[in-house]
Amino acid sequence: MDWLVQWWDGVELWVVQLPVAVQFPVVMVVVLPLCLGVARLIDRVADWGAKNPASVPDAEPEPEKVAA
Numbered sequence: 732m733d734w735l736v737q738w739w740d741g742v743e744l745w746v747v748q749l750p751v752a753v754q755f756p757v758v759m760v761v762v763l764p765l766c767l768g769v770a771r772l773i774d775r776v777a778d779w780g781a782k783n784p785a786s787v788p789d790a791e792p793e794p795e796k797v798a799a
Contacts, residue, residue: 746754
């Protein structure tokens with residue numbers, strides 16, 4: 732795990748040392764797609780959880796309708 736921390740520190744230092752005019756496009760090219768991917772993943776997991784029959788408590792069956 733230490734290698735990941737070291738790598739991240741290096742990337743962070745590299746981005747911080749860039750001029751702001753370069754930082755913005757770099758962050759938008761990397762962070763925007765990453766956030767979009769995470770949002771889609773969360774949406775799919777939420778949809779799956781909503782459609783999962785195990786997550787719905789047993790409901791009483793509807794009474795039969797009688798024609799009057």
